[in-house]
Amino acid sequence: MMCRAPSAVQPATAKTQYIADQVRSQLEEKENKKFPVFKAVSFKSQVVVGTNxxxxxxxxxxxxxxLRVFKSLPHENKPLTLSNYQTNKAKHDELSYF
Incomplete structure (x- = not known):
């Protein structure tokens, strides 16, 4: 399987919100804070050995x-993982690979 560049930015969907919600507790634990709002706005995806x-x-x-969330291949049956994240971003900041 070949890794590809991330897709173009797309508006968030119900699936994107679900993915974000699945790793919310991981982020809140790492940041030691609760977020009053947690609404996915946009996303990119990248096929690797699974999907980022x-x-x-x-x-x-x-x-x-x-958030950078890793979804393993279906046969691995692993939960979604918060691989990396960046804070202090603004609405106009470009979502890019990190």
Whole structure:
């Protein structure tokens, strides 16, 4: 299987929100805080040995976080993993690979 570049940015879907919700507790634990809002806004995906999702999430007033979530191949039967994240992002910041 060949890795590809991330897709173009797309508006978040119900599936994107579900993925973000599945890793919310992992992020809140790492940041040691609860987010009052957690709404996926947009995303990119990248096929690797599984799929990386790069998700822009609105977390409060003007604050956004970027999530990189890894979804393993179906036969591996593993939960979604928060691979990386970036905080202190703004609405106008470009969602890019990290």
């Amino acid at each position: 999702y790069f998700i822009k999430v609105h977390v409060s007033d003007e604050d956004f976080v970027y």
